[in-house]
Each structure stands twice: as structure tokens, then as C-alpha cells.
Amino acid sequence: MPELPEVETIARGLAGRVMGDVIESVWLGEKREPLKSPPQEIAGTLTGKRIASVRRLGKHIVFDLARDHEPRPAAQWIVHLGMTGQMLVSRPEVEIAKHTHAIVKLASGRELRFVDPRRFGRLSVAHGFETSGSEPLEISEENFIKLFRARKTPIKSALLNQKLLRGVGNIYADESLYRAGVRPRRRAASLTRDELHKLYRAVQKVLKEAIAAGGSSVSDYVDADGEEGFFQLRHRVYGREGKPCYKCKTPIKRVVIAGRSSHYCPKCQR
């Protein structure tokens, strides 16, 4: 499931392959769920535009679209991959995968294909796209600590709240809390300054390491080249229910918090 490190990896891969290319035409499938903007608006905004840049914002992929010969982007194509979404660069002769919801033909002859079996992903267009929340790799420690002050919700839920931090999902929330030694059910406001300091460092460390590893490949995540990441090999708690903690051998516990499976070591995390 693509979170910040996976989306960063994908956006970088896409930038290297389609930046500067021009969109010739757009095909959108029958299903309406994957579209957040009306289909004519998406097709109309994309067609004829040059892809000036591709970047990540939270868990979104942002394609900056410019009119030919104009340096400033006139619009953005926003892609959220949801859980099972993939954005692939394909040659036109490659067979169209099941659950392909959009095909964008490029002047270079290749195609951008959006494939998403579960249809939790979303496509939209925008002008001056913004999202709420802070980038976890850019926020200052002082502002990070302020985010959680006076919040009654479990720290795990607060980490997943995109209006606070954007880009942290279930895997990296669990991995960060383990490294910070904090139990996921703790009320956010109950964390001490020292625990918040450790959590700040842990979130940044985990995200940076995961980006360096090309993300975590669980379920069907692959990057723009169809390559898997390998950070899943370094997960210390996520997906390790019942297995021994790497530090103390205590079996890792799994509980459900706000409908999300949450993994932690009952001895190392307090």
C-alpha cells in the first residue's frame, strides 16, 4: 500500500521517464469511482499539455502540466494510488491489464496507465493544488510536537491523520512508534517531550530509510518501472504478529485501533 516512501519512489521514477513528454490523448474507463473530477474536465485539462514535472505531495502524485513553450504549469494532474493503485509507463503493444481505469497517450509513443483493482485510488485535476498537513520530512521538531498537544486520540490515529502530517500510513506509523518506544494506543497528549522528540526522529529516520530502499513491497506495490522495493525486509513490527521482537524476543502483538491493524512490542513500547 503506497505511503510516502512508495509514492516518492514512484514519483521520482515517473519524473525520470515522462518529464518533458506531451500528452496527446486521454482514455478513461467506465467506472466513475476512480475519478474525483468529471471525466471531460480531466481529459480536457490533460490533452495537449506538457508534463513539466512530477512530484510527490503527501501520498499524492502531482503531474505539473504546462502549455507548450510556457515554463509555468497551467494545471496539475493529481493521482492518489489508494491501496492497490499503480501508475505504469507502458509501450502501447503491451496487453492492457484488468482494472485499467485510465490510459494517457504520450507524444513519445508510450502510455501512462492507471491500474487499480480495488478502486480506492483517485484521479483529479487542479489549479494550484494544495493539501492540508505538514510534510513529515520538512516540519520542524517544535511544530511536530505542537501537532499532538491536547489531542485525546491515540497517537497511532494522530500519525495517520493527513490533516496533521501528510504521507504517513499504517506501516510507517507502526514502525515509527516501535522505534520511538511508544505504544500505539497512548493518547497523543500523554506523550512526554522526550517521547515526542524520539518519535520525531523515528518518523524521519524510518521514512528516509524506506525511500532509500525504494519503499515497502507488500500486497502488490511496484514502482514506475515495475520494480519492487525492499523496505519490507526491514519491518520490525508491521506484519510480524506473534514473531519475536528483534530487541527482546517478546512476541509482537497486533491490536485494532480505529479500524487499523496496529503492531507493537508490549515490552519495548510503553
Next chain:
DNA sequence: ACTATTTCCTGGATGC
């Protein structure tokens, strides 16, 4: 202004 719960989706795993 927050917080908690429900809903959307399909493929893979599980159970009988």
C-alpha cells in the same frame, strides 16, 4: 473543534 464509526472495493486466504 474534535473524535469515533461506517463506507467504499476486490482478490486472496480461510473454513466447512
Next chain:
DNA sequence: TGCATCCAGGAAATAG
């Protein structure tokens, strides 16, 4: 083997 049921979860919608 076949069929039914459950589960994964990001974010929006709904309810409190």
C-alpha cells in the same frame, strides 16, 4: 473441489 465468508486499509462521509 467448491462455495461462502472474512479481511486488508486511505480517506471521505456521517454521527456523536
